[in-house]
Amino acid sequence: MNILGISFGKKNANTDILVKEALFGCREAAPDAEIRFVNTCNLNIGRCRGCGACSTQLEKGKDNVCIFKDDFQALEEEVRWADAIVLGAPVYVLQPVGQFKDFVDRFSCRHDYSAITYVLDGRRTGKFPGDPDAYPMERLKKRTVSYVSVGGASTENWTSMGTATLHLFGFPPMMKVMGNYNANAMGLIGNPYIDPELIENMHEMGRRTVKGYYDDSVEFFQPASKPEGVCPVCHQRMITIMPKSTKVECPVCGIEGQLRIENDEIKVDFSEEQQNRARGTFKGLREHTVEIQGFGSICGPKIMANKEMLDQKMKERIKGFDEAIKNV
Ligand SMILES: Cc1cc2nc3c(=O)[nH]c(=O)nc-3n(C[C@H](O)[C@H](O)[C@H](O)COP(=O)(O)O)c2cc1C
Numbered sequence: 001m002n003i004l005g006i007s008f009g010k011k012n013a014n015t016d017i018l019v020k021e022a023l024f025g026c027r028e029a030a031p032d033a034e035i036r037f038v039n040t041c042n043l044n045i046g047r048c049r050g051c052g053a054c055s056t057q058l059e060k061g062k063d064n065v066c067i068f069k070d071d072f073q074a075l076e077e078e079v080r081w082a083d084a085i086v087l088g089a090p091v092y093v094l095q096p097v098g099q100f101k102d103f104v105d106r107f108s109c110r111h112d113y114s115a116i117t118y119v120l121d122g123r124r125t126g127k128f129p130g131d132p133d134a135y136p137m138e139r140l141k142k143r144t145v146s147y148v149s150v151g152g153a154s155t156e157n158w159t160s161m162g163t164a165t166l167h168l169f170g171f172p173p174m175m176k177v178m179g180n181y182n183a184n185a186m187g188l189i190g191n192p193y194i195d196p197e198l199i200e201n202m203h204e205m206g207r208r209t210v211k212g213y214y215d216d217s218v219e220f221f222q223p224a225s226k227p228e229g230v231c232p233v234c235h236q237r238m239i240t241i242m243p244k245s246t247k248v249e250c251p252v253c254g255i256e257g258q259l260r261i262e263n264d265e266i267k268v269d270f271s272e273e274q275q276n277r278a279r280g281t282f283k284g285l286r287e288h289t290v291e292i293q294g295f296g297s298i299c300g301p302k303i304m305a306n307k308e309m310l311d312q313k314m315k316e317r318i319k320g321f322d323e324a325i326k327n328v
Pocket residue numbers: 008009010011013014015016090091092093094095150151152153154158159184185186
């Protein structure tokens with residue numbers, strides 16, 4: 001088994017320590033595994049520039065590589081190599097540090113299981129050119145992942161979007177999530193090694209990341225000391241209130257639930273059907289693929305019908321903007 005730890009924190013600081021301790025837990029469950037670790041702090045990972053070259057190339061029968069070359073490619077190769085991953089990131093202003101999102105924006109869409117297989121199926125039917133068997137499907141192999149979000153504040157709501165945002169890494173390639181640990185209060189704890197329970201929790205999360213790879217009955221890691229999740233899929237406690245109803249949505253999984261109050265406690269019921277269409281399932285991903293693939297046939301004719309007006313308008317407005325607003 002190939003096991004990878006990724007830390008978006010400072011070298012040898014809290015995130016590094018927690019990810020590495022989780023890797024020791026992985027090793028307890030898989031003594032013969034090869035284990036690698038990447039600290040990204042000094043890596044140069046630029047933002048996705050939305051050029052669309054990756055998806056366009058795929059639809060033209062080629063590989064969906066990112067055409068911008070920096071340290072992104074080396075980290076991407078490590079993720080592709082791994083079977084089990086522990087990923088940690090510090091919370092900067094309520095969410096994981098921005099470099100994490102820059103990596104996700106360039107990695108995750110290009111490893112979207114549904115988007116890729118949609119095009120490969122299209123190659124089989126002639127909708128898209130190219131050899132359907134040329135794509136290296138091992139990039140989308142089965143993987144387990146665990147997340148650790150590291151925050152300084154003891155007030156938990158100062159880390160409110162930490163673990164939730166970490167889920168964005170693994171859902172497009174349908175990685176099986178075995179834990180999402182909010183290691184908050186580091187400012188109070190001082191150093192992870194002062195808190196033996198925290199270290200033991202990392203080991204247990206690591207063990208489950210390995211065991212969950214081989215055995216579907218191994219459960220998501222829910223330590224007794226942490227509040228239970230509301231969403232049964234991602235185990236987060238965030239909900240979006242739907243207007244004029246008692247329905248809610250999980251913003252991570254995109255599934256609908258029914259809100260109710262029981263003994264002064266808020267409960268949300270998510271049906272099996274909804275759970276089976278969560279964003280990190282093939283069904284959930286495919287709903288999105290079909291939606292965005294349909295845009296062209298709706299938008300294309302509208303743009304063509306208004307082409308003259310739009311060309312004129314854009315020319316006028318760009319000139320107007322440049323005259324009125326200083327580009328700095
Ligand atoms: C720019 C910046 C913003 C931060 N914002 C938050 C925050 O919103 N909530 C929080 O709990 N901690 C916040 N922290 C504290 C870090 O999450 C904390 O120090 C963490 O241990 C850093 O990870 P590292 O030790 O692995 O580098 C912030 C730190 C920095 C540098």
